Amino acid sequence: MTVQPNSTPQTVRPRLHTTAEPPHHTWQVSTSKAVTYEVMLSPGLLAPSNPTLATAGVTEEARPGRRLLVVDATVHALYGARIGAYFAHQGVEHEVHVVDAHESVKSMETVFEIVDAMDSFGISRRREPVIAIGGGVLTDLVGLAASLYRRSTPYARVPTTLIGMVDAGIGAKTGVNFRQHKNRLGTYHPSAVTLVDREFLATLGPRHLSNGLAEILKMAMVKDLVLFEQLAAHGPRLVDERMQSAGSADGGRGAEDVVGRAIHSMLEELQPNLWEHELRRLVDFGHSFSPAIEMAALPELLHGEAVCIDMAFSAVIAHQRGLLDRSDLERIVRVMNSLILPTWHPVCTPELMARGLADTVKHRDGKQLLPLPDGIGHARFVDDVSRTELDEALAMLLDLSGGADALAMASGNRGA
Template sequence: MSGQVLDRVGHPPTGVREDPGGFDLRAPEGTRYRVDLTADVFGPRNALLADRLEGRRVVAFVSPTVERLYGGRLRAYLGAHATGRWTLHVIPTGEHHKTLGAAEHICALAKSDGLDRHGVMLAVGGGIVADVVGFAASMYARGVRYIKVNTTLVGQVDVGVGVKTGVNALQTKNMFGAYHPAHASLNDPAFLATLADRQIRCGLAEIVKMAVILDGDLFRTLEEHPDAFRRPGANGVRDRARVDLETYILRTSMRLMMEELCPNLQEHDLARLVDFGHTFSPLVETAGGHRLQHGEAVAVDMALSAHVARLLGLADDETCERIVGLLRRIGLPVFDPRTCTPELMTQALRASWQRRGRKLHLVVPTAIGKAAFVAELEDVPTDVLEAALASLAARGGRRDA
């Protein structure tokens, strides 16, 4: 490629490269993919999605909400721009529908529609749609292309920038899955304007995660603007300052996530800073019958992990209070009395220990923008866990937003 920077042996350098249109990632083991940011992705003059489809046979899958809000525009876009045959299906969402059976159903629909090995599955929706369709694509005919158009904040800052796909099984979150990079990941910030506050809060939980472990400036921005992505301007139009603020938050979080994933894309090293908030939260979700959404469970986990860090002497009181305080100001839960019991949270620690190769690798904050690992299960004594839970319970897990 003309003008491309190469390393000493003639290969493009590894890492994440940011440009005005998005991000390119090249992992050390050779995986490459791009994450795009665009405006009016289904607009008749925006050829980005059409370019990524490359004239291939398309089977599209959308959530009911996407069908209601954007189904007509998507069909019009595919009708005008998809040069190959295409079909569209509405699939149910929610953690209860994130199953192996759902992935098999997607494969059955694709087969019925005549999708061949050169075709592409198109997922338009939030993280669950991307996860299930991506997993189906990884299995179908031993793997076909898929493209995801991420319509939620969680989808854009988390699922949309990684390579993991999966479904829940055996009473375990994301038990079955595959590393299957999307052929394209398209993100239009305008989708965020239609989200309910609860969905925005869940996305902000994942952004807080990245700020706590890696970026103090991003954390301070969130402290100053805990209502990011939620406060409409006059006539529902955000002013330029607000747009610039939210663009900074969105792009910074996406870049941090991709940079952290890049050297360890397929998790050969099971000690990962991006697992902050993801040790206790799987059981908080499943044991609670998915009453809390993923981002809410992650917030509970982060609050608990911050208190564990404080009690172990790894973080000071101010760091702990700032983390828990920001979560509350955003409106996220920091304690769930039904699941935040010593028995269940000990069970969560043991499950994570087993899943991570019999090492705990609990990520805890040590300062704002910095984190460390608690490596061994015995490094979190029962009395510390009980005291951390008691500290959160004493304040009732209330939200200050």
Template sequence: MTAGATMAMTSGLTRTGGRSYQSSWRVTTAKPVTYDVEFRSGLLDPDDSSLVRAGGVDAAGGRRLVVMERRIQELYGDAVSAYFDAHGVASTTCLLDTSEQAKSVASALLVVAAMDRFGISRRSEPMIAIGGGVLTDIVGFAASLYRRSTPYVRVPTTLIGMVDAAIGAKTGVNHDGKKNRLGSYHPSTTTLIDCVFLRTLDRRHISNGLAEVLKMATVADSALFDLLAEHGPRLIDEHLQPVPGSSDAGVAAEVIYRAIDGMLAELQPNLWEERLHRCVDYGHSFSPAIEMQALPDLLHGEAVAIDMAYTTILARRRGLISAAEDDRIFAVLRDLELPVWHRVCRLDLMTAALADVVRHRNGRQQMPLLDGIGRVRFVDDVTVRELHVALAELADRASLTSGQLA
């Protein structure tokens, strides 16, 4: 699968002013951007050269700087080293502690320092990031800073990385208690997705990733929603791995494929977010504030799930979705073992989150609300009164549901 955001390669220099010596100039240029997202099964098998060829470089010999989470090093470090040894590649590993609290400029500068020590070549030695969405965001941000742009390769090992964090153009770190407040648009040259990594992912992180899958299903793919509604608990039980001999062994692959394909279809024509009407912002109006306020209780997808539950109520109360659709969405959230409430969900937090959305979206709410399952509409007139009433209902419904975070 290839996602390309390609602009015409044009340039020009316009001289303005009516005199023989110009008083101002306007420089116009454009740079094509192309990056690849590829499925690879058995990525660390020495017979597969995808990882050493990623970034368009020769697979024979050379060096690679590999940035990994400490947990990934414990699980796969030996396999990674053996893989590069088999290809005659000298690999150096940089280990990071990754959590939402550690997603900071300081962590990015640790990667920058490792790149400097390694003496990385921007032409022939793309840095390789192996880990979850926090790690790939940090590495991407560091790569965008180092010598103003250094190529890198992403190997997401979590579901949320595979379907969301590691397939777009954005990088970012948290700052001053704000989610991804510092960042850049710097996609990796290649993202390699191997679902085998999901075998060692714990149950909660599978659910966490399925929240982003559910986001795409509710806003753009009703068939994907139906798959989650029918198979959600089993997908978690089986870690989205195909079951040999099963009559529906392809469900997990289809769920992941549809989530990635839907995300890339939305991102590609608006990669730099010049258009602020983005259906993929669904679930991300209130969740940044909820997530940062609730740390370390909530994972990213769990905060997105609470946002989706909250805005589902807002949409139903406006008559945009039916009571039956509302019930289906809450049922899928429950089946995917996702929370719909956290104690930080107070009216003052929600109103502050809405105010931040307005600042972020050029003075307008431009909030995506469901317009039936599989569709969205954008609204600019959500009131504090609506937030209050919907929040009270959400609290009541959460109190009737077991297993929610208190």
């Protein structure tokens, strides 16, 4: 898929308003900013002879240059030595700033910490992109810091979690939490390039792999039936194999196809509406109730787990409206269960779900614009879900999920 930026000439058109009073002038400035960025499947990023990471986001004349690397603490513990050896082999002067990035510290304080590292390093404004290596929280933090530092500093993303590879690390948005609100502060500042290397998933725990598969399931349920069928048939195996090629039953072809389809589907939805001028967005499926669920359950639930509960709840609403038959609803829940994803949590009270939808209405400019599955692989938007519907859907979801028993079973199987 090719991302084609809008490109219209920059114009400044003075207009003279003539009245009986002394004339005055107004100027109307109309411009557009061409945005181009890349998402690349890039195996073997840390192979010493592979120049891809060392040259990411810079022109030929700016190579090799200097780099500030902002690295997640867990990633640094696992790959720090290899990362340092790689940049040394490539002849790139570099410094590493380690951030213990997780949802509880996804705040402006951590952004300022990263900005301080950027300032101390003395990065060039255009020729030395910051490189963010970590999960979605880390790349969001670095993206926001880069958007603020000198009003726009380039950066490159190397997502090391599945959710980062297919969702958090490939769009234009950055964000941090504010008070009890998920991603309430943020900007639109895409990285110059996102480099996706599935080899990082080899050290990811099964729970975090399932967490990423929730965002893939999101696109499958409302856009891509083939992707849904792949998850239904192979999802548990992909988790067991850590999405790797070596030692997999099919040489990694299934994992590559699932990741590739998920990225393609996501970018296909994001590209024509990158700045979200249109608030009717398929990618908002699973993100209407989940911000309230995730923040209320923090730190117990991961992002994708909260999204999965939202998707299950939305599927029940769709079923009650006749958009999804019972067999498809039960199949969806079975796939969620097979991926060891929760479909309910004790914080999901009628009051929380209603409050979550009310906050989403504010976020969507006064409308619900709630995406619901219309069969598997398709969706429609509704704007008239009542409190009664929410209460009835929650009661049905609790029954469908087996309530606390299902939660306990999922929690016990998720692992670290």
